[in-house]
Amino acid sequence: MEKVMLWGLLILGSVLLQVSLRKLPFKEWLFVYLLTSYFSIAIGSIIVEENMLTYPIKLLNKHFDSSLLFEYLLFPVVCLFFYQTTYRSTTFNTLLQGGLYTTSLTIIEVTLEKYTDLIKYNTWTWLHTLLSVFVLMLFIRAIVKLICKRNKADIRNEKL
Template identity: 35%
Template sequence: MNMERWFLIGFSLICIIAPFKLVPSEKVRDACVLFLFLQVITWPAGLFAVEMGWIDYPTQLLPQANEYNRTSFSFEFFLFPIVAIIFSLYYPNSIKWKGTLVYYFVFAGFFTFMEVLLERYTSLVKYHEWKWYWTLLTVIISLFFNHRYYLWFRKRLVKV
């Protein structure tokens, strides 16, 4: 087993443990909604980017599934949804629009920075036509739609 697979295993364990440590017990339902809704966004977007040949994930945690779905299970179905949960559950509702922009850029920037490092130093991610700023933009858009859905969900939950 190569170092990249060990990295994916360790990263997956962190993603399994993180919600138990970071999600308050009264917000578990919200975390599930955030997790699943972001997957609705990332699955088709990730498939589109991979099928267009813009980005590739040469090393997979589950390589036998790679012939059916060439996106990164670890990144798009695990890490990014966990990031989105933390983003929305700890979203500072009382800040002005400049603070909101900073909040979005901190989360999206961190995620983008980590992907760029992985692309440069590992075989987990390979950019072809893809650029780092596309990751930044798509992460911001995904977080925005996911958070808006969460706010709508919470509003509907209160009315019931």
Template identity: 30%
Template sequence: MKKYQPQKRLLQAMLGLNLLIIIPLILRKHPIKDWVIVYLFNAGTNIIIDNSLTKKKIVKYPIRLLSKVYDTHLLFDYFLYPTFTILYNQWSVKDKPFIIIGKLFLMTTPAFFIELLAERKTDLVDWSKKWKWYHTYFSIISKSLITRLFIGLLRWVERSQRSD
């Protein structure tokens, strides 16, 4: 169990850093309710998707926070990826579709390589033989675009209701 301690400490440090970032990030730019909605939508759908993947044994997280309680990676599902999504949405809030997609690839690619490195060099994540790197990469891109579309649709509905 001692060989896993550095990896557990890394997870705890990532949680602490994320908690320091998330509050100012949400409060930094208006409209705050949009960022809360983005966060909650992303975290909620992460749990549903990750539960499905872990139950089917497509993805495993040998080392994770609260491992006796959850099979999923709570740090990624509830904190890291939702925070990433808020950053991405704030960065692309006024952009046209082509720029939105370009910025997504710019943000997603480095994050993906970190996960790929974690899968190959640590016990933080383990993909089954059915799951390849491109499944993760394009899943994150697709999910981020869906979240971006969701908040864009909510903003459009809100604007149209105000103009009536």
């Protein structure tokens, strides 16, 4: 049953990625996706190497201890949707949406940990997930916004 769930998540994540990258500005969306993948892979590898959590059942990655499906596809897609939905939001609305996205992901992870063999907490807890995902999503958003603002300023200065 778990393998079917993983295949379903792979298909869902692939479709959502295609949908999210159809909008403009494409380069900015792609940068958010790749930056999120980079950080989630680095952090996820450390967490798994420290044996804080394990992924007993894997899909397409028998040689890796971490969850490539989550770190390469699912979390970056969620972070991309977060970035897109908060693109013109106020700070308060960004924090609120970040809380909603994070809470949703945490509830899904806790449910999967409790009722499936897809993830097992060792020293990790739902609070670790809640805080780390929230901070990482806000960090990615802040970095990309800063880079885009700097890029626009550079373009204006070149025109002068």
